[in-house]
Amino acid sequence: MYNIKNSNELAKLINYTNLNNMTSESEMREFFEKAKELNFNSVVISPTYVPLAKEMLSDTNIKIGSVVGFPLGFEDTASKVAEAKALIENGADDIEVVINLNHIKDEKYDLIENEVKQLKEVIGDKVLKIIIETKALEDYEKANAAKAAQISGADYVKTATGFVSPNHIFENVNDINIIQKHAPKIKIEIYGGIDNYKFANQILTGGADLIGSDHGYEIVKRYKELRENTQVKPKPITLTKK
Structure with missing residues (x-):
């Protein structure tokens, strides 16, 4: 299994996500407070709340992620740019x-x-992730899409919008293997259905660089409770035979 040393390290592997288009500003403020509490790698939010994120996360090193052409990708290139x-x-x-x-x-x-x-040209040194929706693709299409993303300068391939995402560890690992084989220089983020620490650990063990999850807070809090907040009093021992 993936060797995670503590909850801080786990949080740095998770992009805490809220792309619910019915989220109110007060709910989003609560979301950002949770992100600050556990210090995730990034938050992924709708364009609507990027300015608010900039304001509320200014005293942290949490990155702000947002989406273009979400969720269908139909827009023309000029619109996406x-x-x-x-x-x-x-x-x-x-x-x-x-x-x-x-x-x-x-x-x-x-x-x-x-x-x-x-x-990539318009965003410069910012991180560009290409979402390819692997659940809707054949394996050869995943391979070719990942190759195109790598050739043209993307930093990550992300496997799903969350609307039609792989729901089994073996599907996710298959996607990781394909991307690693055909686009070995690009990084991989797995998103969709990751709602507990066991699944998150399996994904990381399978080779993902990052995880996107709407349940990031619950995953890290549960890990913290199990690994860091559980007090076990060791029995006294002697180092000599009685």
């Missing part, structure tokens, strides 16, 4: 772009590469 540019201007650090699945199905990988290159 404009969205990404606006997010950076509002304070986002990580940009997650849903790739156009029509292009993958039609094997128009040149269009995907062109789109990713333009996105």
